[in-house]
Amino acid sequence: MRRFHALITALVALLVLASAAQAKPRSTSVRTPQGTITTTTLPGSGGARKLLFKYGPVRIHPGQNTISITPTSLRPPKGGWITSFHPNLTYTNGKVPPVDVIHLHHAVWLINRPGDAYRPTWAAGEEKTIFRTPKGFGWHFKTSDQWLLNHMIHNLFPTPTSVYITWEMTFIPDGTPAAKGMKEVKTQWLDVEGGKAYPVFDVLQGTGHGGQYTFPDDNPNAYPDGNQRNRWVVDHDATLVGTAGHLHPGGLWTDLKLTRGDRTVELFRSKAKYFEPAGAVSWDVAMTATPKNWRVAVKKGDVLSVSGTYNSARASWYESMAIMPVAITTKPAGGADPLMTNVAVAGKITHGHLAENDHHGGEPGSLANAAKLANGPAENTVAIKDFLFKQGDLSMPGAKGLPPVIPAGQPLTFVNDDAGRDIFHTITACKQPCNGAAGIAFPLANAGSGPLGFDSGELGFGPAAFTAASNRKTWSTPTDLGAGTYTYFCRIHPFMRGSFRVTG
Numbered sequence: 001m002r003r004f005h006a007l008i009t010a011l012v013a014l015l016v017l018a019s020a021a022q023a024k025p026r027s028t029s030v031r032t033p034q035g036t037i038t039t040t041t042l043p044g045s046g047g048a049r050k051l052l053f054k055y056g057p058v059r060i061h062p063g064q065n066t067i068s069i070t071p072t073s074l075r076p077p078k079g080g081w082i083t084s085f086h087p088n089l090t091y092t093n094g095k096v097p098p099v100d101v102i103h104l105h106h107a108v109w110l111i112n113r114p115g116d117a118y119r120p121t122w123a124a125g126e127e128k129t130i131f132r133t134p135k136g137f138g139w140h141f142k143t144s145d146q147w148l149l150n151h152m153i154h155n156l157f158p159t160p161t162s163v164y165i166t167w168e169m170t171f172i173p174d175g176t177p178a179a180k181g182m183k184e185v186k187t188q189w190l191d192v193e194g195g196k197a198y199p200v201f202d203v204l205q206g207t208g209h210g211g212q213y214t215f216p217d218d219n220p221n222a223y224p225d226g227n228q229r230n231r232w233v234v235d236h237d238a239t240l241v242g243t244a245g246h247l248h249p250g251g252l253w254t255d256l257k258l259t260r261g262d263r264t265v266e267l268f269r270s271k272a273k274y275f276e277p278a279g280a281v282s283w284d285v286a287m288t289a290t291p292k293n294w295r296v297a298v299k300k301g302d303v304l305s306v307s308g309t310y311n312s313a314r315a316s317w318y319e320s321m322a323i324m325p326v327a328i329t330t331k332p333a334g335g336a337d338p339l340m341t342n343v344a345v346a347g348k349i350t351h352g353h354l355a356e357n358d359h360h361g362g363e364p365g366s367l368a369n370a371a372k373l374a375n376g377p378a379e380n381t382v383a384i385k386d387f388l389f390k391q392g393d394l395s396m397p398g399a400k401g402l403p404p405v406i407p408a409g410q411p412l413t414f415v416n417d418d419a420g421r422d423i424f425h426t427i428t429a430c431k432q433p434c435n436g437a438a439g440i441a442f443p444l445a446n447a448g449s450g451p452l453g454f455d456s457g458e459l460g461f462g463p464a465a466f467t468a469a470s471n472r473k474t475w476s477t478p479t480d481l482g483a484g485t486y487t488y489f490c491r492i493h494p495f496m497r498g499s500f501r502v503t504g
């Protein structure tokens with residue numbers, strides 16, 4: 001009897017060991033010309049797996065801030081359901097670059113399904129929101145779909161490097177137990193500048209009300225051609241199951257609203273939760289997303305609209321964004337009637353503070369205090385070459401570092417001689433002395449509104465259809481500047497600082 005017992009115990013132990021071995025996640029990697037795909041099984045999930053895509057290495061040029069669009073073969077190997085999307089950026093050694101050094105301005109994955117239009121489906125900004133569909137919903141992938149990756153990686157320094165764009169997905173292959181009963185969602189892109197390939201607007205310091213500026217509401221000329229780019233008319237009865245907003249530093253929240261007949265109601269406010277000690281001024285932020293049980297029934301003909309609200313008291317925010325991709329079912333799947341129920345509940349952030357946002361900047365460094373410098377030469381032009389302002393650069397010792405002098409009423413013209421190398425620069429006013437170290441929260445475009453808050457735009461050239469560049473290489477200062485010493489920085493390469501002096 002005792003021997004029998006021992007045998008049973010041994011058998012049970014073996015079985016436990018065997019099932020433990022089976023329950024271990026297994027990973028396999030496939031290398032492709034565009035990067036690697038690593039598949040990891042998720043035991044006990046009914047067939048789901050994690051797919052990690054590493055796109056690259058992508059060569060990053062000195063100071064680059066350009067947009068690239070390429071087809072990508074980094075997709076699931078077979079048909080199935082995608083239920084989460086987690087984007088990131090890494091060096092080739094796997095480390096995540098500090099955001100004040102290399103910065104994922106944006107990446108957008110566009111899907112072209114034969115018979116449908118190209119559809120932006122997932123996106124990443126430096127807030128690195130993680131998208132997850134509620135249980136039972138997913139994006140359905142077919143191997144006949146084509147994927148395009150639109151990315152803009154920004155190098156804040158002249159040092160070239162290499163990076164991977166990475167994205168991790170939860171994937172449920174068709175035909176597995178977990179795929180049973182899944183409901184399909186698509187992404188409906190809602191963007192205050194919808195339809196533009198570089199969808200940005202400026203928030204000028206001091207505009208709006210009470211220190212806040214909402215686009216498009218606070219700009220009567222937001223849509224000069226009459227095309228209300230922030231709206232989408234719902235084209236089929238459906239259920240909204242999730243959304244989160246995308247903003248830039250300075251952003252406070254995005255709002256998603258629904259209009260039916262003469263009523264407009266809030267559906268969700270995605271709030272920016274800043275970890276940044278200085279407040280709403282940097283990428284040290286996470287956005288709130290809708291909770292798992294958020295379901296909103298929408299009808300054909302309803303109008304969805306989006307707006308973005310920024311802090312306009314602290315600084316100007318050039319080339320800002322406000323986007324809310326919404327996961328919408330292809331067929332109705334229940335949900336609350338937003339005219340009967342308040343669906344605008346509080347959201348949840350999708351991650352905490354990220355270590356790559358630890359260098360806030362502003363500490364005293366080696367740059368000059370321009371107000372204490374003697375007059376430099378009288379000039380009407382300042383060339384920018386090799387990331388240096390040729391006269392009045394705050395990093396330059398001696399005569400070259402002295403502020404060029406212009407008489408009141410005369411412009412000073414800047415010429416970007418790096419433009420031929422696809423390097424864009426800006427001349428953006430910041431409050432004197434503007435000589436702290438560059439970081440994610442310094443410098444700010446905080447010289448005030450009106451002529452004091454000048455900004456050149458990105459001096460440089462790019463393709464007509466989509467570029468951050470202004471497609472010119474020169475810019476002149478406003479002619480109504482009063483006597484005084486002015487400091488400025490380059491928004492693209494914030495270590496670049498300069499000054500000039502207006503004499504009365």
Ligand SMILES: [Cu+2]
Nearest residue numbers: 424425490493
């Ligand atoms: Cu620059």
